[in-house]
Structure formats: C-alpha cells, structure tokens
Amino acid sequence: MSTDIASLRKSYERAELSEDASHADPLRQFEQWFNEAVAGEVPEPNAMTLATVDSRLRPSTRVVLIKGFDERGITWFTNYDSRKGQTLAGNPFAALQFHWVELERVVRIEGRVEKVSDEESDAYFHSRPLDSRIGAWASPQSQVISSRNVLVTNAAKYGAKFMLQPPRPPHWGGYRLVPDQWEFWQGRKSRLHDRLRYRQEDAPDGTGLRWVRERLAP
Template identity: 75%
Template structure:
C-alpha cells in the first residue's frame, strides 16, 4: 500500500449538529440542509448514491439525480430495464446517500421503493431537453453493446422517427423511495462526528436518536 494514502486525513471543523438545533421532522431537516447546500454552491447537490441489492444478495451502487421530494418520498428517473430497475423489481428496498463534501455533511435515507404514477413520469419526461428524451430511447441501459457507434446510430434513428416529439418510452420513468429511516451526519473534530438518526415508528411519528460516530 502507498503510505501516502494512509496519511490522507482531514479535520472536520466547519459546523455542528445538535438535537436542539435540528428539526423534529427529518424531511424538514433535509430541506434545511438542502437549501444550505444550494446556497453554498456545492457542486451537483442533487447527486445521490443509490444502493440496491440483487436476488443473490449482492449490493450495487450508482449515482442518480434527485428530481423532487415531498411527504411521499424522494424521486429520481431512470430506465426500468437497467440493472437497478431489475434489482428493485426483485427487492423493492433501497438506500440513498448525499455527500456534500464542502459542508462536511452526509445524508443517508433508507426505505421502500415504488414507481411513480405514469402521469408524473410523463410530465417530467416532456420537461427534459430533446437530446435527453432521444437518449432515453437510444440507450439500452446496462446492456452490453459493441461500441459507442450503437448509441449514435440508435439516437439518429429515433431522432428521425420522432422528430421534436418523442413520447416517453414504456421502459423509462420515475421511482420514489418512501423513507423509513434518515441519518444526518456532520463531520466534527477528532472523528467525534455528530450523527442524528430518525426512525419511523408504527404510529407514523419519527423517533430521533443520536448515534455514536
């Protein structure tokens, strides 16, 4: 091992996370941190890691972009025939993670995933740039292809077929994760980080607990 890797470390001293200064509702806490991430001009604050599990119990992760949230959950869009789509079809539980490096913060969310309503997927699809809409048709996501030329050829084909009005592909749409657990992590000095965990109780309320770092 390169010894210089082991020597890489940072002291986190930017902020704190105290129970008295946090929201009782984790969605409100997320919205507060989100607004701060946007105001701080964090690069791509909407980028989040999505973790799914295969039928064999093997986890996989990838970056997706959050496109909205409300009391029902957090939404992103993708190809239903992708690896993540197949894994969610077999096991509808997943985890999300935001890492806002500049703020020394992490947000983790766990819950059950379902597809969003077709009308909602249609509305978002038609708000996308034309090239992105054509790309949703052109890319057989997660499948093996011979070369990039396959994508270019497919894109040209669908652009000619649909012109300026490509419909939403039947294999493309949104997913919504309905949280059952949240964790808000704030880096602190000496690796004594702040971790506030919210757990959904049977009566629909949230229990807030502090976890040891």
C-alpha cells in the same frame, strides 16, 4: 506508490448538529440541508448514491440525480430495464446517500421503493431537453453494446422517427423511495462526529407512525 493513503485525513470543523438545533421532522431537516448545499454552490448538490441488493444478495451502487422530494418520499427517474430497475423489481428496498463534501455533511435515507404514476413520469420526461428524451430511447441501459456507434446510430434513428416530439418510452420513468429511516451526519473535530438518526415507530396513542430522533455514536 508516491502517496501514503493511510496518512490522508482531514479535520472537520465547519459546523455542528445538535438535537436542539435540528428539526423534529427529518424531511424538514433534509430540506434545510439541501437548500444550504444549493446556496453554498456545492458541485452537483442533487447527486445521490443509490444502493440496491439483488436476489443473490449482491449489493450495487450508482449515482443518480434527485428530481424531487416531499412528504411522499425522494424521487428520481431512470430506465426500468436497467440493472437497478431489474434489482428493484425483485427487491424494492434501497438506500440513498448524499455527500456534500464542502459542507462536511452526509445524509443517508433508507426505505421501500415504488414507481411513480405515469402522469408524473410523463410530466418530467416532457420537461427534459430534446437530446435527453432521444437518449432515453437510444440507450439500452446496462446492456452490453459493441461500440459507442450503437448509441450514435440509435440516436439518429429515433431522432428521425420522432423529430421534436419523442414520447416517453414505456421502459422509462420515475421511482420514489419512501423513507422509514434517515441519518444526518455532520463532521466534527477529532472524529467525534454528530450523527442523528430518525426512525419510525408506532405512536403511543395509536394514531399511526411517528419519527423518533436519536443520537448515534460516531
């Protein structure tokens, strides 16, 4: 090989992440970093890696796009019959990761996954471009197909059937990951990176759960 992979390295020196300068609420911290990624014109700041584990304990990852976040969790949309959908049906726990290379930042989120309401799925589906709505019908996601012509033929068939008003397929909709752990990673010089983890624990006054922020060694 012409490239010495072991010698590839970068010194991270753009920013720092301190307890004093971070939010006590991880959602607010994520909102700040996400907005900074958008403002910084990071390529596809909404792209996140979704990791799941199936019944055989085999992990798998894929990149999906975040479509919303609030106090309820992190939302994305997909085909429920896909590999990830089948895996989540058997094991509803997953992890998400954002990697904003240009900002030298990573956010990791873990928690339980649930389907969003039909109303939420309908609203987002009908906001999509027409080609994307037809595509949701045309693609038997994660299934083996003989050639790309299968997709082209299906798209033509469903386009003719539904014209400008394709309904949401029953096998397509949204998921929401409800976080119980967040980690914010900021690259630092000499590999002494900043890592702040937020985890949930019972509040001492018995009022429910609270977020505990703690620093992890890099």
